[in-house]
Amino acid sequence: MSATLLHGFPPAVDHRATVLILGSFPSVQSLANHQYYGNPRNAFWPITGELFGFDADAPYDVRLRALQSHGVALWDVLHKCRRIGSADSAIDPKSLVANDFGELFASYPAIARVYFNGAKACELYRRLVEQRDTDRIDFQRLPSTSPAHAVRPGAKLAAWRAIS
Template sequence: MTKANKYTHITHESIPLFIDDDSTILILGSLPSVKSREVGFYYGHPYNRFFKVLSSLFNEEEPIDIDDRKSFLKKHRIALYDVIYECDIISSSDASIKNVIPIDIKSILDRYTNIKTIAINGNKAKHLYDKYLLQIARTYGVKTIYLPSTSPANARMNIDDLIKAYSLIK
């Protein structure tokens, strides 16, 4: 196995749950990319369109640095985390993910009772959410919505299509 194809064991300790007591929407991806883990915050790859989409949706300037992104999310009561707490992965390839341990959604929903909607970002996150977390979230009466990935790997969707899809969270 070449170095490029080597599995790395990842835990979510490098980027904690981003949430506060006022959060009403929890957006879950699959797992932070290598670049996000390097910068220490969600959607850190420069070509990921997540913050471009949300800022367009809310008619605001796109937040660039991490502190501005956090302020933007808090202002709009958006929390961020991922479906996966721990797994083995090759680089940032969702297709390579194995040995998944999901997040403890029950503890999150017990603690943050203002969460009314969970939005799932991308197909891999959807598959894993449905497998591990959906039934638990339903017991809390939380609405689940599925959104397309904002990753640069999702080239089939242009920015306008993503903004339209993400309007469900507004």
């Protein structure tokens, strides 16, 4: 694969974090917008807005602060990878570099619950991240908020209620 090596975002986290939501890697639109879940068709912001009572159409920094005020942090499993397009299936498996979760969990020890935004994030984490010293953390996979993951109306929101 001749795609450019892409770099993800730093974690959106502060000292109040008790919950971490992990995606796989930002979409093309997210990277271009420099925003987590920057594709307006992604259900992430409408779902979390509903769960935590904020306007999903508010400016990005307002939405991030709203999540953080509820103890929710965002990050992705991958720090770097090569991918053409936005599909998880297009990620070059030879290019995967995971984020440093040991450092994150050491720096933010109140994180006790990790939710994977979809199957790919869960699979990548389990395959690439060493899970030492994480006995205190509960891990759960949720349905992807991606527009590519089609489920019946309301099913994603119902499953995502686990984070609130």
